[in-house]
Amino acid sequence: MNTVSQLKKGELKGAISVKLSENLTEFPVELFELVETLEYLDLSSNRLTSLPVDFYRFKKLRIFFASDNLFDTFPEVLGRCESLDTVGFKANKIEVIPEDALHANLRWLILTNNKLSALPESIGSCKRLQKLMLAGNQLALLPDALNQCKQLSLLRISANRLTQLPDWIFTLPNLAWLAFAGNDFKNDFVYADAEELSVDELIIKDLLGEGASGTIYEAQRLSDGTSTNVAVKVFKGEVTSDGYPDDEMNAYIAAGSHPALVGLLGRVNLLKEKKRGLVMDLIPKNFFNLGCPPSLDSCTRDVFSDEVSLSKIQVLKVARNMASVSKHLHARGLIHGDLYAHNILINEAGEALFGDFGAASFYDKNNAALAFYLERIEVKAYGYLLDDLLTICMDEEKSFISKLEALRDECLSLALSVRPGFDEIVKKLEALPA
Structure with a gap:
């Protein structure tokens, strides 16, 4: 964490990264002294309501966070920031996003917990967009223009006012992590209960x-x-x-x-x-997280410690367990929405435990088309998990690796209709020798 005092004294000259949280009500103009170097700026947890009209002068700025502030309009000037890759305005009061406020370079956009009732059609120009966080708003519709964001891999639209999922969601070739609970879908779910x-x-x-x-x-x-x-x-x-x-x-x-x-x-x-x-x-202490959450650079993909490597037997056990539990959940009309290595705990024997249902969503199993496509979206996430497992597998047995690579490629197919379901995946994995 940096301070405004440091900024004013020139102690941050040449800084690449700056984080300021001092209950600021106005943008510190001294930051403009860093326009030639600044790449990461975090002004979260202040009381800001606007940005300077010449904020675009930060030509090298790639990452900008302004969460937990008081913005009611997404700053239009951000549309002129050519290098911006990641933008976060979580927990503000944003009601409007001007048409010109979203630069086509955006890859990760966080707008969780605001007051948005609509998104601009211009979001369709964000061809690089991979991660879009919209939970906790007032959206009743998603613009059809989002269908043009073919790189979109993670979409969070829970806790809004949607009455159905738009059909174009099932044409997004890279969508793998989807959360949509807490909307106004007309479904007669009978929830299980616990003691x-x-x-x-x-x-x-x-x-x-x-x-x-x-x-x-x-x-x-x-x-x-x-x-x-x-x-x-x-x-x-x-x-x-x-x-x-x-x-x-x-x-x-x-x-x-x-x-x-x-x-x-x-x-x-x-x-x-x-x-x-x-x-x-209570999870036994010998279990550990398989992976780490995505970084700002990896965006939607987990990262792994250099020390993490698995044997063929461990890889196969994890792959089988995750396919089996995913089959189990979808049989109950549940899409997990967060099928990632960082949500998997394993032990040295390769036994796996899956958790974190924060992104899980119920769907109507009686709607065969809906169930088919939602399962195939999750299969895409499973394909990425197989890719991760192959990356950290220390066994080089060619037959095993090639068969797992072939299954991975099927799961990652750009066409949802040709991806296998989890029942088929389970059978293919059971046929692989340990």
């Missing part, structure tokens, strides 16, 4: 981790005279980049039981904190 556990049974202990939708704690459960170590996820309540936490809870409950899913023990109401939570099996 209601008493908060008095739980002794909350150490913090295990925190994500966008909630915080996970280790806890002790006292029941029928026995003590069991469990995990408790306490949901925060507000809209996340994926959608509503309530939808995540419903999806996790509806997912049911599968060897690759962390076991769900029940739900709990924390009345004092006015929050709700899920009680789950």
